[in-house]
Amino acid sequence: MLSRIYSSASRGIEPVLVDCEVDSRNGMPSITIVGLPDVVVRESKERVISAIKNSGYTVPVNKTLTINLAPAEIKKVGAYYDLPISVGMLVSTGQLSINMPDKFMMIGELGLDGSVKPVSGVLLVSILAKEKGIKYVFVPRENAEEAALVEDVSVIAIGTLKECIEILSSGDIVRYQKEECKTDNTKTTLDFSEVRGQSFAKRAGEIAASGGHNFFLIGPPGCGKSMIAKRFPSILPDLSEQEALEVVKIHSISGKTKRGSIFKYRPFRSPHHTISYAGLIGGTSNSKPGEVSLAHKGVLFLDEILEFDRKALESLRQPMEDGEVTVARALNSYKYPASFILVASANPCPCGFATHPSISCTCNSHQKQQYFRKMSGPLMDRFDLVVEMSPVSEDELFSSDRAESSIDIKQRVKLARTIQQKRFEGRQITLNAEMTDSDISLFCKVAENTTDFIKKAIKRYSLSGRALNRLLKVARTIADIELCEDIKLEHVLEAFHFRRVMEYV
Ligand SMILES: [Zn+2]
Structure with a gap:
């Protein structure tokens, strides 16, 4: 079964839409990531496997999983795709079903325990979501304020993979959206x-x-x-x-x-x-x-x-x-x-x-x-x-x-x-x-x-x-x-x- 989750990469300060596809079929257990990933992205599978297991789900032993990050000509750097990859794996292995996958984007690094860690470039994800008419962005909790700077995009702040799965399977993401962004108006103290x-x-x-x-x-x-x-x-x-x-x-x-x-x-x-x-x-x-x-x-x-x-x-x-x-x-x-x-x-x-x-x-x-x-x-x-x-x-x-x-x-x-x-x-x-x-x-x-x-x-x-x-x-x-x-x-x-x-x- 094939699943597709949207995420983003950047070309300079311009965001680019990334399709995070996961295909699972019966066969020898293996996970392959393709689509010009750097070392950190390639290591993603180790983090994702541990995070999925520690969140109470499984990585089936009789499946061959292929993960494709498209478009392939843009180099994908960092650990941004851990979250979409793990959600994609759960969907393609039938452990999670989601409505309207084209209505949200996600980005985030996973810890081995399933916690979602902050990443850089979150603002660009929101800008891209707005451009593409995508309503929701799932981002690490610590990046939520930055992501919420862009109007007309609903930010869902995520602390753990388990929390993300619960929100997605509830079918009611609206309930979790972050309402407003707090700006830092602390005055500079030097005068x-x-x-x-x-x-x-x-x-x-x-x-x-x-x-x-x-x-x-x-x-x-x-x-x-x-x-x-x-x-x-x-x-x-x-x-x-x-x-x-x-x-x-x-x-x-x-x-x-x-x-x-x-x-x-x-x-x-x-x-x-x-x-x-x-x-x-x-x-x-x-x-x-x-x-x-x-x-x-x-x-x-x-x-x-x-x-x-x-x-x-x-x-x-x-x-x-x-x-x-x-x-x-x-x-x-x-x-x-x-x-x-x-x-x-x-x-x-x-x-x-x-x-x-x-x-x-x-x-x-x-x-x-x-x-x-x-x-x-x-x-x-x-x-x-x-x-x-x-x-x-x-x-x-x-x-x-x-x-x-x-x-x-x-x-x-x-x-x-x-x-x-x-x-x-x-x-x-x-x-x-x-x-x-x-x-x-x-x-x-x-x-x-x-x-x-x-x-x-x-x-x-x-x-x-x-x-x-x-x-x-x-x-x-x-x-x-x-x-x-x-x-x-x-x-x-x-x-x-x-x-x-x-x-x-
Ligand atoms: Zn002198």
Whole structure:
């Protein structure tokens, strides 16, 4: 007898329907799995046999069982199919009868005792079910909240194989559906008001958040670079529903979503400098997304960026250009979204104290020159704002003034972003940082007195065309924060403070 249960596989972040067929016929006892399974899937039969027995059912000794996972051209990875395989085996051996097998999908790993364990990528199963008009999805209990993010799909949370069998044989699945999804609205606890002094760096953060600009913090150890970077997401607007789904999809495939961690806040990723190229870009085992994709719609913070492998750093240029990354591995190549704000930090020199007001630097000029060489010009060009930070003064440290909170700054950021959305209506872009050269000449017109200043600055500091464009983009954002339609001299002057400091090139 043949049984068919629906499940899903993924091609990058796109879900694909998998038919899990089990055929049983009289013969020598054997179980074969076909349909491009990986080692974990092949081992599934051992887990499934134990789980079935420990749930009070049997695996007949006079049957030859063939399990086919179709379509065969997609590699099936992980232990996702334990649940559909075991249910299929029980149906095909006549121990379980189910109504409407085309009305549900299932996914889940089994323990030897029959317990159902969480798996990654559950959100994609729900998305697929909705696309295909399949009403119910059976998922491990711990993944139920994530699966329930998709509307119009009824999620049945399963703790054990026995429970799953009971629900299926009762013929009344509706009774077991999970009613609502609880989203995690826990607020991030980090706030800009905790940062004493550093008003210049905080202002840079506000401009970066408003216009989507990448920014670079340079300063001696302990001056608060990481503190600013870690609080940066708290001034970014919350994710829209559409964006949240996009973000959770990527995190779901990576198995990074935990129970109750369905977020509306933007991701903040801060990989260690020893991270490999594959870890950063993607393509580790099973072509999983890398840090650039996990930071999608959020922030990628590279603390001490000069300590990172040069090859890994250079690989950032392509996703930063395209907003997506292609991960190739063996037979498959997948595209993952990777649109993020890059925040980087570095010491000003190898010893770290070149710009310190009281500790003297022990580096020679050659060492200082070599230090920033690790960053190529084109990568450095991606930073619209460079901020030189000094240690906080004693007066600022002991001041009783409370600094502005993240919520207040966030309000201004939101307003500035709304202005940009209106400006770029009908275009591919939504933020000032994304403007092309032609956009800049269209949207960054300046008054005559400002043009004079810019001309003088170009001459005095030998500014390149690129540097000028960065300057204008930042000035545009500053004008938007100030709710000014025109870019005024004061906006350009402020933007000029955040230019690339020449010694660091
Ligand atoms: Zn030094």
